[in-house]
Every structure is written in structure tokens, then in C-alpha cells.
Amino acid sequence: MDTEFLPGDFIVTHGNDIFDKGIQLFTSSPWNHAAIIIDNDGTIAELTSKGIEQNNISKYDAKERFVVHMDFSDEDRGEVLTYAKYMLAKHDAYGFLTIISIGFKILTKSRLVVKLDGTLICSEFVARALSEGGLIWPKDPSLITPADLYNFFKGKQSSMNSRSRSCIHMEANQMVGTINSSI
Numbered sequence: 001m002d003t004e005f006l007p008g009d010f011i012v013t014h015g016n017d018i019f020d021k022g023i024q025l026f027t028s029s030p031w032n033h034a035a036i037i038i039d040n041d042g043t044i045a046e047l048t049s050k051g052i053e054q055n056n057i058s059k060y061d062a063k064e065r066f067v068v069h070m071d072f073s074d075e076d077r078g079e080v081l082t083y084a085k086y087m088l089a090k091h092d093a094y095g096f097l098t099i100i101s102i103g104f105k106i107l108t109k110s111r112l113v114v115k116l117d118g119t120l121i122c123s124e125f126v127a128r129a130l131s132e133g134g135l136i137w138p139k140d141p142s143l144i145t146p147a148d149l150y151n152f153f154k155g156k157q158s159s160m161n162s163r164s165r166s167c168i169h170m171e172a173n174q175m176v177g178t179i180n181s182s183i
Helices: 018-027 074-090 096-108 122-132 146-153 172-181
Strands: 010-013 033-037 043-048 051-056 065-071 158-162 165-171
Touching: 010 122, 010 146, 018 096, 018 146, 033 122, 033 146, 043 074, 043 122, 051 074, 065 146, 074 122, 122 146
Parallel strands: 065 165
Antiparallel strands: 010 033, 010 065, 033 043, 043 051, 158 165
């Protein structure tokens, strides 16, 4: 069982359908989905093929997932939550073109990425929400994949391993320092 959830924590997880496998192939990672936690009960805001939806983290109980607990100030956590709830109400569409474009970028090492306004991918949504809390990313959040989210946070003070789930506790200022030093 995961530890206590706070708004602004997030998860990365994976699925097994053809679209999931494609993302895993292009990113060389098992992680192909991310969601932001928006309350203490594990309610998540996530981008699916239907757009931004509200669900519960228990939706992923049967799957491996990696939970990251963020040490935001109350004010910063509030900014993350405000962004996530705004986006839930706005209900942006899933960025299928963005995913294809990122795959092309990875394959060709191109610098070109095409994105439609009003669309997001799941990890971009999480990265943008965390940016509202003060995190600075080494690249445009629209290019951040679930694998990137995992890689940015893995190994940072692991504190739980239970039934194929991992959980870490991360301070926002540590993240900024780590990211800035890798630019």
C-alpha cells in the first residue's frame, strides 16, 4: 500500500496496449503514463485518449507504479493543484500528434517537434503542473516523457518498495538543483 498522498505528488505507470508499447519502445522505458495527485485520497488528474480526466490512483492497483512525493510549500502545492483543476475544467485533448512527433525526434535526433494548440500529453501535463510549484525543467515540458519524469526522480532517497511499487520523497529545491546541474 502506498503512503499518504498529497496534492502535487505524482505517479508514473505503464500499460500493455499497442499505443503503450509504442511509447515504451521509443523511450526505451517501461513507463508510458503519468498523472498528478490532486487530493489526500489519491484522486488523480490524468490525460487519457479522451482528454484530461479525474480518476483514482486505485485504477492502477494491478499495475506497477512509481509514486513521487513532492516537498512543496503549502503555497506551491496550492499552485500545482490550481493548475491541475483548471486544466480538468478546460479538458484539453490528448496530443497524439505530439507523441508521434516526439517519436520522430527520438528516432531521427531531429530538433523539430510539431504540436497542436489545446493538446497535451500526460507527462507534459504533470511537468507543467510541477512547474507551477516552482520546478525548472532542462527542456520544454511538451517534450518530457513519463520516462523523463521517472529518470529525473529515481534514486533520490528511495523510501518504499512494496509489491512492485516504488515511492520516493523529494524536495522541490533538490529537483531544481539536480536539473540545473545537468543542463
